[in-house]
Amino acid sequence: MNTDVSVSKIKINSASAWWNSVKRNWYMFSRNKISVVGLVGVILVVLIAILPQYIAPFPEHAAAFTNFGDANLPPNSEYLLGTDSTGRDVLSRIIFSFRGALTMGVGVILIAAPIGVIMGLFAGYFSGRFISSVIMRIVDIFLSLPSLVLALAVSAILSPTLFNSMMAITVSWWAWYARLVYGTASSVRNEYYVKSAELLGASRAHIIFREILPNCWSVILTKMTLDMGVVILMGASLSFVGLGAQPPQPDLGTMVSEGYKLLPNSWWLTIFPAAAIMLIVLSFNLFGDGIGDMLKTKEE
Amino acid sequence: MHGIKYIIKRLAWSIVVLLGLSVLIFVIARVIPGDPASMALGPTASEEAKELFRKENNLDEPLPVQYIYWLGDAVKGDFGKSTHTKRPVSQDIKELLPATVELIILAAALEIIIGIGLGILSASKPGGMLDNSVRVTSYLGIATPSFVWGILFMLVFSYWTGLLPTVGRLTRGITPPRTITGLFVFDGLLTGNFEAAWDTFKHIIMPGTALALTGIAQTARMTRSSMVDNMDKDFVASEIASGIPKRKVISLYVLRPSSIPVVSIIALDIAAMLGNAFMVEQVFSYPGVSKYCLAAILNKDLNAIVGVVMVIGIAFLLVNIFVDIMSAFLDPRIRLKENSA
Numbered sequence: 001m002n003t004d005v006s007v008s009k010i011k012i013n014s015a016s017a018w019w020n021s022v023k024r025n026w027y028m029f030s031r032n033k034i035s036v037v038g039l040v041g042v043i044l045v046v047l048i049a050i051l052p053q054y055i056a057p058f059p060e061h062a063a064a065f066t067n068f069g070d071a072n073l074p075p076n077s078e079y080l081l082g083t084d085s086t087g088r089d090v091l092s093r094i095i096f097s098f099r100g101a102l103t104m105g106v107g108v109i110l111i112a113a114p115i116g117v118i119m120g121l122f123a124g125y126f127s128g129r130f131i132s133s134v135i136m137r138i139v140d141i142f143l144s145l146p147s148l149v150l151a152l153a154v155s156a157i158l159s160p161t162l163f164n165s166m167m168a169i170t171v172s173w174w175a176w177y178a179r180l181v182y183g184t185a186s187s188v189r190n191e192y193y194v195k196s197a198e199l200l201g202a203s204r205a206h207i208i209f210r211e212i213l214p215n216c217w218s219v220i221l222t223k224m225t226l227d228m229g230v231v232i233l234m235g236a237s238l239s240f241v242g243l244g245a246q247p248p249q250p251d252l253g254t255m256v257s258e259g260y261k262l263l264p265n266s267w268w269l270t271i272f273p274a275a276a277i278m279l280i281v282l283s284f285n286l287f288g289d290g291i292g293d294m295l296k297t298k299e300e
Numbered sequence: 301m302h303g304i305k306y307i308i309k310r311l312a313w314s315i316v317v318l319l320g321l322s323v324l325i326f327v328i329a330r331v332i333p334g335d336p337a338s339m340a341l342g343p344t345a346s347e348e349a350k351e352l353f354r355k356e357n358n359l360d361e362p363l364p365v366q367y368i369y370w371l372g373d374a375v376k377g378d379f380g381k382s383t384h385t386k387r388p389v390s391q392d393i394k395e396l397l398p399a400t401v402e403l404i405i406l407a408a409a410l411e412i413i414i415g416i417g418l419g420i421l422s423a424s425k426p427g428g429m430l431d432n433s434v435r436v437t438s439y440l441g442i443a444t445p446s447f448v449w450g451i452l453f454m455l456v457f458s459y460w461t462g463l464l465p466t467v468g469r470l471t472r473g474i475t476p477p478r479t480i481t482g483l484f485v486f487d488g489l490l491t492g493n494f495e496a497a498w499d500t501f502k503h504i505i506m507p508g509t510a511l512a513l514t515g516i517a518q519t520a521r522m523t524r525s526s527m528v529d530n531m532d533k534d535f536v537a538s539e540i541a542s543g544i545p546k547r548k549v550i551s552l553y554v555l556r557p558s559s560i561p562v563v564s565i566i567a568l569d570i571a572a573m574l575g576n577a578f579m580v581e582q583v584f585s586y587p588g589v590s591k592y593c594l595a596a597i598l599n600k601d602l603n604a605i606v607g608v609v610m611v612i613g614i615a616f617l618l619v620n621i622f623v624d625i626m627s628a629f630l631d632p633r634i635r636l637k638e639n640s641a
Binding site: 137138140141142144145146147148149152153154155156157229233236237240241242243256260263264267274277278281282285286 | 316317318320321324325328329331439440442443444445447448451452454455459460571572574575576578579582583593594596597598600605609612613616617
């Protein structure tokens with residue numbers, strides 16, 4: 001009976017402690033109004049990506065659709081951002097392309113970060129030994145080319161799809177996480193609490209994941225949020241040159257590359273998708289900066 | 301003395317990395333699905349012709365042996381024949397590389413001059429009008445892909461106002477300058493062909509600026525924050541307290557320690573430019589090595605891809621070595637650490 005009460009008390013305490021830490025983090029994050037603007041932008045982008053069919057005025061225009069009667073119209077009251085050469089609503093196509101852009105960012109980071117983090121942790125744990133220098137030399141080789149060039153070279157051998165361009169960017173991306181985590185891990189490796197855990201007979205897995213990894217979380221999280229914008233931008237670049245999602249699937253980079261050939265006449269086909277790329281990347285960059293600042297102040 | 305030893309060590313290590321990179325790229329190029337012989341000769345080629353092609357290109361040997369053959373040729377500067385231009389890849393690269401180098405030099409110069417300049421001006425009055433407007437514009441600069449800048453410039457400066465030419469490197473009908481460096485602006489000025497120099501400059505100013513904008517934004521932000529950090533240090537307070545004018549303190553004592561992170565961000569930006577040049581050269585139909593490589597990628601022309609990627613890898617390593625040497629020169633702590641190690 002008694003024990004039951006104390007257990008529920010502890011639960012309440014930990015819940016309120018959790019709530020307090022959320023409040024504290026929010027206070028630190030929201031001190032910078034620009035970060036809050038970024039957060040609002042990110043929420044909007046995510047909502048559009050999840051629910052395009054309820055937001056887009058003409059959901060059926062996202063696929064291969066023709067209505068030549070309304071082709072090449074400049075922005076007007078019916079089609080707010082104009083129509084393309086087969087009469088599809090540009091606004092609806094932009095709204096439907098958010099999902100692909102977001103999938104690209106999240107997918108690349110969720111594959112590249114764990115691979116890089118584990119490589120970095122191992123190299124850091126075995127720092128000074130042969131295996132560590134082998135891992136870090138491989139990392140050096142992957143970083144000896146600009147990421148976009150390596151991604152282009154890899155996508156050259158794959159057929160152009162959204163998934164393959166994600167893979168191509170991942171190949172050029174994991175090494176950054178490995179180098180980042182290696183830096184922190186190898187310096188933490190020689191701290192006394194790691195040494196003492198070792199002397200107490202803790203397993204390798206315990207030391208790597210419970211003693212060393214927690215020290216790396218803040219740099220990893222900061223890099224992950226800041227990378228969202230960068231990866232989405234790279235994805236747009238790949239599809240701009242025809243190595244991303246293929247028509248009729250709506251994609252911002254593809255829309256820009258199809259539109260700019262029709263400049264200066266049908267300018268709305270280029271300007272609005274380009275502005276959408278800017279807005280998505282800008283939101284994630286502002287949000288990422290805010291998270292980075294928050295984690296930095298917390299550490300200090 | 302120590303400096304030379306450090307540079308030699310760095311160069312030797314770069315050769316190892318380059319070998320690794322060549323293995324990586326070679327493997328990527330060989331796992332491509334499809335038969336290279338029928339891709340190069342076309343679907344109508346006879347079985348004997350394909351057999352001969354495989355023999356000539358050592359494609360019947362195991363992969364490691366193929367790599368050794370390839371490496372032996374590559375060291376001599378021979379990357380094989382391009383299947384879509386039907387010419388030796390090294391010759392194509394030799395003709396197209398100067399155009400890209402010219403673009404990157406212009407972009408890097410813009411980044412260094414404007415980026416550092418704006419950063420210093422922002423840092424000298426943090427929170428001021430200029431500082432705030434630079435911050436807002438730099439967010440936009442970083443969030444916009446360079447090909448979008450290129451398209452916007454083209455719309456404004458070519459289509460709407462007609463100030464600048466849209467595509468290419470030189471207007472048809474103007475004689476290109478005699479080749480000395482391969483950079484048309486330099487060669488034009490050196491040989492007195494001012495018409496060609498001015499015309500090329502008008503062609504590269506838009507793609508060059510489009511390439512530089514992200515870098516300008518990042519350099520300005522990094523210069524600003526690094527200088528503001530250093531201006532909070534005690535040595536600056538003591539210098540100002542002892543009556544040295546603020547302008548002199550900044551130029552003599554704050555600028556140098558602040559420039560170390562700036563130098564490394566510039567290197568990263570130049571690397572990004574090597575990648576973004578692919579998109580920008582495409583937008584402006586600029587006859588450079590990136591546009592060539594992009595065509596090779598879309599045509600699955602393996603020799604050309606491997607050749608260009610290796611050249612970009614070498615360029616990137618050279619930039620990195622230069623940056624390491626610059627940082628060692630700027631920061632005595634790095635120099636001392638290297639010497640004691």
